Amino acid sequence: MRKIADWTRGEEAIVYQSCGACGARQYFHRSFCAACGAPDPVEHRASGEGTVYAASLVCRAATPETRAHIPYNIVLIDAVEGFRMMAHGDRDLVIGDRVTAGYRRLAGVVIPHFSRSAS
Numbered sequence: 001m002r003k004i005a006d007w008t009r010g011e012e013a014i015v016y017q018s019c020g021a022c023g024a025r026q027y028f029h030r031s032f033c034a035a036c037g038a039p040d041p042v043e044h045r046a047s048g049e050g051t052v053y054a055a056s057l058v059c060r061a062a063t064p065e066t067r068a069h070i071p072y073n074i075v076l077i078d079a080v081e082g083f084r085m086m087a088h089g090d091r092d093l094v095i096g097d098r099v100t101a102g103y104r105r106l107a108g109v110v111i112p113h114f115s116r117s118a119s
């Protein structure tokens with residue numbers, strides 16, 4: 001269980017883990033480091049800053065609740081902290097864009113939504 005509340009628990013935050021043994025960063029919460037197997041990675045709140053690694057426009061809704069939101073852009077973000085995450089993003093985002101996380105409600109739940117950084 002996450003020690004720091006994040007968007008999966010309705011909080012407007014992104015949380016990642018770092019390994020005290022090898023320094024690896026991971027987004028998917030585990031009780032051990034996926035790189036070296038050391039236990040108890042430390043949780044941190046991410047800044048929400050990153051770069052678009054991949055983007056794909058989804059034109060078919062996965063569920064009836066998301067149909068009203070199509071087309072939507074699913075992006076892979078390389079966070080400045082060194083982990084990669086999948087999230088929603090603005091439709092005009094392209095690979096290499098500098099982005100900042102915001103939060104929206106989709107089908108009743110809080111989700112991270114990335115937009116191009118102001119700077």
Ligand SMILES: [Zn+2]
Nearest residue numbers: 019022033036
């Ligand atoms: Zn490690």
